[in-house]
Amino acid sequence: MNEALLRELVPAVIGILVRRGADFAAAEDAVQDALVEAVRVWPAEEPRDPKGWLVTVAWRKFLDATRADTARRRREDQAEEEPAPGPAPAADDTLRLYFLCAHPSLTPSSAVALTLRAVGGLTTRQIAAAYLVPEATMAQRISRAKRTVAGVRFDAPGDVATVLRVLYLVFNEGYSGDVDLAAEAIRLTRQLAAVIDHPEVAGLLALMLLHHARRASRTAPDGSLIPLADQDRTRWDTRSIAEGVTILQAALARDQLGEFQAQAAIAALHADAPTAAETDWVQIVEWYDELTALTDSPIVRLNRAVAIGEADGAPAGLAALARLDPALPRHTAVAAYLHERNGDHTTAARLYAEAAHKAPTLPERNHLTRQAARLNTNSR
Structure with a gap:
């Protein structure tokens, strides 16, 4: 079947x-x-x-x-x-469902669950397993979401940006249970791209393909994280990279830049570098400047500080970081990395250990702990 x-x-x-x-x-x-x-x-x-x-x-x-x-x-x-x-026409029906499932009255988690159920065709059990919650909990979440949108009428076009945000949330869940949510998000975004001609839809699809192309190299056999600079680039999926770049180029040619296109451009520059040392960090900083202008996101500014540290040296990166709120997620980990790049291994080790305590996932916590231990060992 x-x-x-x-x-x-x-x-x-x-x-x-x-x-x-x-x-x-x-x-x-x-x-x-x-x-x-x-x-x-x-x-x-x-x-x-x-x-x-x-x-x-x-x-x-x-x-x-x-x-x-x-x-x-x-x-x-x-x-x-x-x-x-x-x-x-099936295209019209599909597009209406995308907008319905990403209705602004829904919480992000409810919108994601409803999209996977109604547009993705996944069962409640599959969605629950992917999110590591009991099936009954997910059933209640989906039921509440359906009640919320029960009386919604589509008298005006829906918000494409909201739909894309929901699909991006699905993609970022990655893989758990028996459903590969990253692959599912790519499938759904392809489906959306087939029924709506919008450069940001193409930009999101390109971004997903470029990120997903590196998936096999992101973790070691024991499940530990492998940073981008240390990944085996021969394991990257060159076919997905080529497709993502082609889609991105066509979207950028329309001169309607959006945040997903800018993110995809950054991902494409990483994918294009034969080695970490050959990464075009100057161009990446320029794209982060574009992305900052589009979103004014503190997280984007945090990533931009890393890129500046690579392009212009660790002191410049630390100066950019000093202008940001230390309470930002990953701020301490970025500070540790930039201090290490600047040669201050004592401060870097302390910050890596501090960042490990704040890490949201066990693999990330273990990675940061190993970084602290490495520097402490080398300083003896």
Whole structure:
């Protein structure tokens, strides 16, 4: 059975049910029931028209649920008496679902969960496993999200920036459980790029491809982190890099720069360097300047301080860092790195140890602890 095909069809089928009169929550539930039926039936005999089969079964599931609810009897009668409109173009339905799932009334975590369920076609169990939470917890989160958007009408175009932010959040979750969320985010962003012509959609897809290309080299066999400068670049996925660069170049040529295009340009410069020593840090600083102008993000300024330290020397990097709030995430780790680059190993070791205590993940904590131990050992 082609599970990938099933997941690709989910948004179009939900959209058709919504156009036939089902509210979003009921349509999504009906499609999930139809997917369960497909898993049971298709291995023996896959239909010639998979989409049509899913629409038919999901619509029947919706009507069955409507009949079972006496409070909605009037709606059922109307649904059966009036001829249902024909399926709308799949692209339009898919795009509507993206905007619905990324509605600004939802919290980021709810928007991500709803997107993975309604657009990605993942089960609640799969999403829960990916986020390392109980299935019941994720089910409640998705139910609340569906109730929140139940009455939303699309009388105006949705916010592309919000949709992209949700997809970026999915990508940054990486991999856990039995679902590769980074790969899933790339698939969904490809899907979005196929239905909306926007340079920032292309920029996000390019950024994902360029970052994902380095995935195999980011961790050692024991799970420890490998910094970018120490990664084995022969393990980078050159095909993904080439695709990402091509997509990025086409987006930049439209002269509508956005933050994802700028981030992708920085990633492309890292990917283009044969070795860490040959990285074009001057250009990277210039792109961070563009990104700072677009976002004025403190995190961007923090990363820019690192780039300045590489391009103009550690003292310049430390001067840029001194203008930032020390409470920023990773500020202490960046300070440790720049002090080491500046030759002050005693201060760097102390800061690495301090940063380890603040690290949000165990791999990062272990990495920073090893950096502190390395400097302390070398100073003896």
